[in-house]
Amino acid sequence: MEFCPTCANMLLYELPYMERPARFYCPTCPYVCQIDSKVKIKRHMRVAKKPIDPIFSDKDQMPLNKTSGVSCPQCNHGEASFIQRQIRSADEPMTILYTCAGCKHTWAEN
Structure with missing residues (x-):
């Protein structure tokens, strides 16, 4: 999702027409953002595992x-x-x- 830097509205997708490439445009102002044909895809992402803290401690679970x-x-x-x-x-x-x-x-x- 892309937003207009001028008026902060969500940009809409416009299909390619004749020789003009596909682009995003703002429905309220004249802002237009061209879409690059090259997309960089990251296939390997390292996920860091965080330690899991218990929800209830041993003191909380002590029945009194x-x-x-x-x-x-x-x-x-x-x-x-x-x-x-x-x-x-x-x-x-x-x-x-x-x-x-x-x-x-x-x-x-x-």
């Missing part, structure tokens, strides 16, 4: 609240700690992540 009304689906222990996270969009309810106090199994409840 205890509940006794939930049983673990793996070991059937009657006590678990929980933490609430907004995983989906804001209009969806929060997800409750439970961690069993006995076997440390983690499961989610929507």
Whole structure:
């Protein structure tokens, strides 16, 4: 996409006509930009990998609240700690992540 340097409108493409080459033109002012027939294509681009930072740190994931009304689906222990996270969009309810106090199994409840 190209923009007019005079009035900042988006330039439109005009097909070649007779001996005139293809060009970009501004619909509001007389600016015209000729298109060069030579295009330089870069085939090899180096992508730099950046280190990925965790979204939640270990301290953020530490469940602090205890509940006794939930049983673990793996070991059937009657006590678990929980933490609430907004995983989906804001209009969806929060997800409750439970961690069993006995076997440390983690499961989610929507």
